[in-house]
Amino acid sequence: MELSRLHPGESRDMSGYLDRFAAGFGVHALAHSRMMPNTRRAIAVAEFARDQGKLDAFRSLVMDARWKKGRDIGDDAVLCDLAVSAGLDGDDAMQAADAPVYLGRVDAIRREFKKLGVGGIPAFAFPQESIEGCRPYEELAAAALRAGAKPRKSLDER
Numbered sequence: 001m002e003l004s005r006l007h008p009g010e011s012r013d014m015s016g017y018l019d020r021f022a023a024g025f026g027v028h029a030l031a032h033s034r035m036m037p038n039t040r041r042a043i044a045v046a047e048f049a050r051d052q053g054k055l056d057a058f059r060s061l062v063m064d065a066r067w068k069k070g071r072d073i074g075d076d077a078v079l080c081d082l083a084v085s086a087g088l089d090g091d092d093a094m095q096a097a098d099a100p101v102y103l104g105r106v107d108a109i110r111r112e113f114k115k116l117g118v119g120g121i122p123a124f125a126f127p128q129e130s131i132e133g134c135r136p137y138e139e140l141a142a143a144a145l146r147a148g149a150k151p152r153k154s155l156d157e158r
Contacts, residue, residue: 037066037074041097043106045083048096058086 019028042062049058061082065071071078076094083093096102113123116130123132124140126147131140145151 037072040106042073042079044102045079045093045097047102047105048093049086049088052088054086054088061085
């Protein structure tokens with residue numbers, strides 16, 4: 001996918017946009033790569049990690065590996081290393097990367113979003129709109145409110 005479609009006016013490699021976006025979250029010194037990894041198998045392993053109660057740990061490790069360390073999360077050795085670091089069995093995780101049950105989940109999510117006209121990941125679907133690509137929290141929160149979500153009280157108000 002042409003990333004600049006999501007962010008018109010940005011250069012083809014998107015490094016300037018990514019640096020500014022990450023800085024908004026206090027993340028600096030991204031490891032840029034011109035290679036866009038195929039994430040299908042990594043997402044399948046994430047689904048496996050979800051079933052094992054390790055999704056948050058795995059997702060954090062994958063994001064750090066991709067964005068902070070510039071690792072190829074589509075590479076089997078990298079994916080296995082990240083799975084083990086998240087507390088998963090490496091062999092089981094690599095089997096999950098190619099397992100029909102997990103790839104089926106990934107494909108079902110993509111089909112659902114394709115029906116909505118969404119082509120980018122991450123993607124967020126609300127009843128009357130969809131948002132694709134990395135977006136600031138405020139933009140997602142506003143879309144959730146437009147969809148009828150009710151804000152939670154802050155911890156201080158509870």
